[in-house]
Amino acid sequence: MILSLVAAALAAAQTAAPQPFADAVTPPGETRADTAETPATTGGWTLLVHGGAGTIRRDRITAEQDADYRAAIDAALMAGRAVLAKGGSALDAVQAAVELMEDDPLFNAGRGAVFTHDRTNELDAAIMDGRTRAAGAVARLTTSRHPVAVARAVLRDGRHVMLTGADADRFGADRGVEQMDPAWFATPHRREQIDEFLRREAGAKAVSSYDIDQKFGTVGAVARDARGHLAAATSTGGLTGKRWGRIGDAPIIGAGTYADDRACAVSATGAGEYFIRVGVAHEICARVRLAGESLQQAADAVMAEVLALGGSGGVIVAGPDGRSAFSFNTEGMYRGRLTSDGVHEVAIYNDE
Ligand code: ASP
Numbered sequence: 001m002i003l004s005l006v007a008a009a010l011a012a013a014q015t016a017a018p019q020p021f022a023d024a025v026t027p028p029g030e031t032r033a034d035t036a037e038t039p040a041t042t043g044g045w046t047l048l049v050h051g052g053a054g055t056i057r058r059d060r061i062t063a064e065q066d067a068d069y070r071a072a073i074d075a076a077l078m079a080g081r082a083v084l085a086k087g088g089s090a091l092d093a094v095q096a097a098v099e100l101m102e103d104d105p106l107f108n109a110g111r112g113a114v115f116t117h118d119r120t121n122e123l124d125a126a127i128m129d130g131r132t133r134a135a136g137a138v139a140r141l142t143t144s145r146h147p148v149a150v151a152r153a154v155l156r157d158g159r160h161v162m163l164t165g166a167d168a169d170r171f172g173a174d175r176g177v178e179q180m181d182p183a184w185f186a187t188p189h190r191r192e193q194i195d196e197f198l199r200r201e202a203g204a205k206a207v208s209s210y211d212i213d214q215k216f217g218t219v220g221a222v223a224r225d226a227r228g229h230l231a232a233a234t235s236t237g238g239l240t241g242k243r244w245g246r247i248g249d250a251p252i253i254g255a256g257t258y259a260d261d262r263a264c265a266v267s268a269t270g271a272g273e274y275f276i277r278v279g280v281a282h283e284i285c286a287r288v289r290l291a292g293e294s295l296q297q298a299a300d301a302v303m304a305e306v307l308a309l310g311g312s313g314g315v316i317v318a319g320p321d322g323r324s325a326f327s328f329n330t331e332g333m334y335r336g337r338l339t340s341d342g343v344h345e346v347a348i349y350n351d352e
Helices: 002-012 063-084 090-103 147-157 165-174 188-204 272-278 280-291 295-309
Strands: 046-054 123-129 134-141 162-164 219-224 230-236 257-260 264-270 313-318 324-328 332-339 344-349
Touching: 046 063, 046 090, 046 264, 046 313, 046 324, 063 090, 063 219, 063 332, 063 344, 090 123, 090 147, 090 219, 090 230, 090 264, 123 147, 123 257, 134 147, 134 165, 147 162, 147 165, 147 230, 162 165, 219 264, 219 313, 230 257, 230 264, 257 280, 264 272, 264 280, 264 295, 272 280, 272 295, 280 295, 280 313, 295 313, 295 324, 313 332, 324 332
Parallel strands: 134 162
Antiparallel strands: 046 219, 046 332, 123 134, 123 230, 219 230, 257 264, 264 313, 313 324, 332 344
């Protein structure tokens, strides 16, 4: 079923070469007109989302959980479609899809984020516009309901690319991003996970942050809008038991998030340290742009590098010609794809 949908999508994909774009340079402090695009009159759109990758096996997931995850991924696709189908920008679409998943306690982003070693929730996010390569990233937020919205405000402001901590929350608050009591982000399931993590640590001394769940619940979206522009966004609570102010790959531009109209848009999930060391998202785009690899070839090759270093996870990738790819080296990745050509897929396991 999915294979035939993919075949249909490939057949329908536009074959036109990527159009070079003029890099818009915005003077420091000047607001970027990043939402000022007029509705498109031609071209199709593509949207991919993920809700994390890892040890996601049928025998570990109940039928109800399976259905809940699929419904949540589908809801994120619909949020992005609401923007793209009326000619909206890829940037608005990825933000809308990610905000929806940030509110969903199923995912390790926004509400439902994993706990740090100090039993707090610290949130990281990034968003990037492939049209201008403008980017915004935030790390260690504790009160902003939608970290991706703060990242978007950083992008729009244009003076800096990355803000951290309470100052970043304040920056978001000043620009209208809803602020919550930190307790709002905490869920009983994530409390159980940190309790288990700290119990194991007390017993065995060395416990890997990756052992608790063996599942990464970061969320992300990539899109190509009807005007041919790309965007990527990623949001996460990071890793259970993280400490010392640890920041993962999600908000690192070029590691967990990247978009360049000349190549592709990428959002990643997985063992962040490896994704930072490999520079996963930029590396995929560089292979596409400079070596002429297909999205799938580039994504698979870079994920193989992550694996070779000992890391695991996955990526979603969208290209300027409407093509797209998933690549992951885990047993599953919560993922979905929707296009104006009628492709509509939601999948979890690696054999789907
Ligand atoms: N990549 C994230 C991090 O390392 C974790 C995840 O994907 O869930 O912070």
